[in-house]
Amino acid sequence: GAVVSQHPSRVICKSGTSVKIECRSLDFQATTMFWYRQFPKQSLMLMATSNEGSKATYEQGVEKDKFLINHASLTLSTLTVTSAHPEDSSFYICSADPGLSQYFGPGTRLTVL
Amino acid sequence: AQKVTQAQTEISVVEKEDVTLDCVYETRDTTYYLFWYKQPPSGELVFLIRRNSFDEQNEISGRYSWNFQKSTSSFNFTITASQVVDSAVYFCALSEAGVNFNKFYFGSGTKLNVKP
Numbered sequence: 186g187a188v189v190s191q192h193p194s195r196v197i198c199k200s201g202t203s204v205k206i207e208c209r210s211l212d213f214q215a216t217t218m219f220w221y222r223q224f225p226k227q228s229l230m231l232m233a234t235s236n237e238g239s240k241a242t243y244e245q246g247v248e249k250d251k252f253l254i255n256h257a258s259l260t261l262s263t264l265t266v267t268s269a270h271p272e273d274s275s276f277y278i279c280s281a282d283p284g285l286s287q288y289f290g291p292g293t294r295l296t297v298l
Numbered sequence: 299a300q301k302v303t304q305a306q307t308e309i310s311v312v313e314k315e316d317v318t319l320d321c322v323y324e325t326r327d328t329t330y331y332l333f334w335y336k337q338p339p340s341g342e343l344v345f346l347i348r349r350n351s352f353d354e355q356n357e358i359s360g361r362y363s364w365n366f367q368k369s370t371s372s373f374n375f376t377i378t379a380s381q382v383v384d385s386a387v388y389f390c391a392l393s394e395a396g397v398n399f400n401k402f403y404f405g406s407g408t409k410l411n412v413k414p
Contacts (some may be wrong), residue, residue, distance in 0.1 A: 217400060228389065229404045265414075273343050276341055287393070289335075289343040 188212060189281050189291035199271055201298055206264045208235075208279030208291045214259035215281035220252075223276040223292075235262040269297045274283075301325060302392050304405035311380050312413050319408045320373045321390030327351075329395035332366065332373045333402070337387045346388075349373065380412045 188211040198204050208218055216237045221229040233254055234242040241254035251273075253265040262281075263269050278292045303322045311317045323332065336348040347357065349366050357364045361378045377384055390405040 219400060219402070221402075221404075228406045229402070231401055231403070234401065278341075278343065280400075280402070286345070286348050287333075287400055287402060288345075291340075291342040294341065 189288045189290040191267070191277075191279060191293050193293060194291060195294045195296075197267050197296045197298065200270050201268055203265055203267045204295060206279075206295070208262045208264070208265070208290055210260045210281045210283070213283035215261060215262075215283070217271075217280055218256060218262040218281045219287075220254065220262075220264050221278045221280065222258075223278060227276060232264075237262075238268055247282060251290075263272055267296065269295070271297045301403040302390050302405035304388075304390055306407040306408045308398050308411065310411040310413065313382055313386070314379050316376060317410065317412075318376050319388050319390075321345070321373045321375065321388070321405060321409050322346050323371050323373065323392045325392060325394055326370075327394045331393045331399075332411070333391040334364065334373075334375050335389045335391065337389060337407070338391070339386075343389070346375075377410075378410075382414055385410055385412045 190209045192207045196204055217233040220230050220232045223229045231244050232247045235254045235260055236258040237256045243249045251267055256262040274297045276292050276294050280287050280289045299394040301324050330351045332349045354366050363376045365374045387407045387409045389407045391402045393402050
């Protein structure tokens, strides 16, 4: 079945550094992918829609300069958290739709010290 | 406005009890989709069911069953004879038709604790 992968699964970084998270559709092409953020014990909140070959669409309240999204190919979207701070520590999940239903990646747990 | 409401923050039951997780949604679209996902401690979302707005038939899958009622905008999930392995956070989600089709709106989740 359709699979969405994320890399890395966990990352710990120092405050002020940038972190890149990859989301890949393994056996299908995805012109659109979605990025969600989940704070501890909270729900998933849509951050942005990643569009292949064009700019991402950000949800209200999400800083586009802080969360850079690049969808360079039909199977890869990247989320870069720039100048990360402890408040950016969260669980980041991407999703993509092969045409049947939305598939979610396994998530990336980011901890900023 | 909250599109999906899961009023139950946490539920604890003893193994073999039945448990129902509530989900109430809000949308102006006539075509929409409802989902339930299970999130174990590992964090990965496990797909349980998808239901479109035109299909109000209840569904049963093993110990799981879903009750979709458009009249009350509810899509409740029942686990029969619960097991310890059912312990997880369960999310109800909504996606609307049109350009927003793949944008999911998640409820706040219900944490289910099944005790042996």
